[in-house]
Amino acid sequence: MKAYLILEDGNVFEGESVGANKEVVSEFVFNTSMTGYVEVLTDPSYAGQSVVMTYPLIGNYGVCLEDQESTKPYVEGFVVNELARLGSNFRKNVDLKDYLIEHDIPCIQGIDTRHLTKIIRNKGCMNGMITTTKYDDLSEVMEKIHNFKVTGVVERTTCDKPYTVGSGDRKVALLDFGAKKNIAKSLAKRNIEVTVYPASTPASTIIEGNYDGVMLSNGPGDPSENVEIIKEVKKLSESGLPIFAICLGHQLMALAHGFKTEKLKYGHHGANHPVKDLNTGRVYISTQNHNYVICDDSIDRNIAKPWFINVNDQTIEGVEYIGKNIKTVQFHPEACAGPLDTDALFDEFEKNNALGSLILIDRVSHMTSACGIVEHTLNRENQLTWHNMDITRSFREEQLGQTAKTIWFTGLSGSGKSTLANELEKRLAAMGKHTMLLDGDNVRMGLNRNLGFREADRIENIRRIAEVSKLMNDAGLIVLTSFISPFAQDRQNAREIIGDAFMEVYVSTPMEECERRDVKGLYKKARKGELDHFTGVTSPYEVPQHADVVIDTSKFSVEACVDQILEQLKNQL
Numbered sequence: 139m140k141a142y143l144i145l146e147d148g149n150v151f152e153g154e155s156v157g158a159n160k161e162v163v164s165e166f167v168f169n170t171s172m173t174g175y176v177e178v179l180t181d182p183s184y185a186g187q188s189v190v191m192t193y194p195l196i197g198n199y200g201v202c203l204e205d206q207e208s209t210k211p212y213v214e215g216f217v218v219n220e221l222a223r224l225g226s227n228f229r230k231n232v233d234l235k236d237y238l239i240e241h242d243i244p245c246i247q248g249i250d251t252r253h254l255t256k257i258i259r260n261k262g263c264m265n266g267m268i269t270t271t272k273y274d275d276l277s278e279v280m281e282k283i284h285n286f287k288v289t290g291v292v293e294r295t296t297c298d299k300p301y302t303v304g305s306g307d308r309k310v311a312l313l314d315f316g317a318k319k320n321i322a323k324s325l326a327k328r329n330i331e332v333t334v335y336p337a338s339t340p341a342s343t344i345i346e347g348n349y350d351g352v353m354l355s356n357g358p359g360d361p362s363e364n365v366e367i368i369k370e371v372k373k374l375s376e377s378g379l380p381i382f383a384i385c386l387g388h389q390l391m392a393l394a395h396g397f398k399t400e401k402l403k404y405g406h407h408g409a410n411h412p413v414k415d416l417n418t419g420r421v422y423i424s425t426q427n428h429n430y431v432i433c434d435d436s437i438d439r440n441i442a443k444p445w446f447i448n449v450n451d452q453t454i455e456g457v458e459y460i461g462k463n464i465k466t467v468q469f470h471p472e473a474c475a476g477p478l479d480t481d482a483l484f485d486e487f488e489k490n491n492a493l494g495s496l497i498l499i500d501r502v503s504h505m506t507s508a509c510g511i512v513e514h515t516l517n518r519e520n521q522l523t524w525h526n527m528d529i530t531r532s533f534r535e536e537q538l539g540q541t542a543k544t545i546w547f548t549g550l551s552g553s554g555k556s557t558l559a560n561e562l563e564k565r566l567a568a569m570g571k572h573t574m575l576l577d578g579d580n581v582r583m584g585l586n587r588n589l590g591f592r593e594a595d596r597i598e599n600i601r602r603i604a605e606v607s608k609l610m611n612d613a614g615l616i617v618l619t620s621f622i623s624p625f626a627q628d629r630q631n632a633r634e635i636i637g638d639a640f641m642e643v644y645v646s647t648p649m650e651e652c653e654r655r656d657v658k659g660l661y662k663k664a665r666k667g668e669l670d671h672f673t674g675v676t677s678p679y680e681v682p683q684h685a686d687v688v689i690d691t692s693k694f695s696v697e698a699c700v701d702q703i704l705e706q707l708k709n710q711l
Contacts, residue, residue: 143217164186191219211237265286310331311333321353346663368390421449445465543710642684687706
């Protein structure tokens with residue numbers, strides 16, 4: 139059966155229909171990959187588009203279903219010079235022709251794809267139609283072709299509900315804007331548990347999920363139309379969580395910071411695109427599929443800096459955000475299909491919240507000469523000397539008319555720690571005392587914004603607070619800290635760092651009461667399995683055995699509880 143490809147500029151190509159007998163209007167782009175047509179067909183980023191394969195023979199190894207990047211093809215139509223009649227490969231499940239018919243994808247073969255590609259390259263990607271109807275009068279369909287617009291495609295390609303891929307001690311949230319499945323697989327093979335979320339998921343769900351990092355996926359369409367998603371990405375960027383973004387995610391992060399995007403003339407689609415790392419000067423060959431890029435002149439260099447550029451047209455291919463643990467790339471480090479040159483970026487993301495990794499680059503050849511993992515930081519203990527100052531802690535205490543103290547509140551979420559600490563600070567202020575209140579949530583928004591909720595991060599969180607409290611005690615201040623601090627050893631370490639000024643207040647409110655007070659619904663989410671590492675449910679709380687004060691806020695009023703603490707502090711301040 140004859141088939142026709144009609145472009146919006148009036149060009150008509152006649153060929154043979156070898157796919158579904160279906161008329162479709164879409165945007166037409168070309169892909170320069172020689173292999174990987176299954177991955178191209180099933181890449182959700184092609185939603186709303188028909189793909190012209192520049193390689194002359196497609197389908198020669200059939201279709202291996204294991205190679206699909208999603209559960210079904212997302213291209214609107216497929217254009218090839220010649221479709222192999224029989225695929226030959228020991229992994230083959232079905233021939234390409236049968237696969238296209240099964241999934242209702244129209245395909246046209248027997249046309250001059252070289253000529254067609256040159257048209258798109260010269261005039262830019264354009265709308266068109268694949269049809270088996272011969273239109274003698276193109277005016278019948280030209281208005282329909284011209285009016286077509288790729289829109290609403292993220293909603294079409296994202297998952298319906300969250301699901302999990304892989305397992306491991308570390309947990310990453312992947313926002314699915316039309317994600318290729320190999321992104322999650324690339325993380326999972328690094329012993330990371332990946333929870334994939336729909337594109338509409340609020341940032342608060344991710345932040346409250348206690349993840350070690352966030353991945354923003356690829357996806358189709360114009361990034362600027364995703365207004366609500368951009369707002370949530372902005373919130374994620376301010377959370378302090380490590381974030382790595384690919385393709386559409388890269389563009390959305392830029393828009394969330396006030397930068398601009400623009401549509402390329404014919405886009406980048408293929409597995410042979412060179413990108414240059416501006417930090418090392420090294421060039422990598424990458425897989426790409428995008429029509430939009432970040433405008434270089436819109437990037438505020440105080441907020442972010444270019445990381446990679448495209449060697450061919452100098453467009454932005456990667457961005458590093460200053461002062462934030464956020465990196466984004468336009469290309470696809472997960473490849474599939476294509477070169478694995480940039481797969482190591484997943485390793486960088488994996489280690490960016492741990493001890494780190496290193497790569498040694500030869501300064502002349504720019505070739506990798508060595509690589510490794512930092513197992514231990516530099517031991518500088520013998521290089522440091524404590525300097526005794528003339529203005530001492532006791533002098534500052536005498537000036538302020540008080541004795542420095544750290545009052546360490548510990549207990550379950552919802553036990554009343556912050557409420558008690560706040561009320562105690564007000565009472566102390568009324569007594570003329572000089573204080574500072576350190577609250578768990580507030581500190582994680584600044585000093586400890588780079589820490590997650592894994593055990594190692596919780597330990598470091600408490601260590602930093604203890605050191606800060608000691609410094610404030612040295613300034614003569616009375617410090618009140620409100621942290622769950624669930625582990626006995628961490629609290630003991632804090633006691634040792636702070637010294638005699640340390641006083642532990644255990645808020646022993648029963649869990650049932652804590653759950654009843656839980657306005658954020660965190661306990662409920664944890665019991666549903668939606669929150670990992672949540673103290674008291676999915677992570678242990680080790681009850682203090684020798685607390686200086688034990689208070690149950692379910693039995694006494696806030697005022698009475700504070701009275702108990704002040705009674706304990708009598709003659710100590």
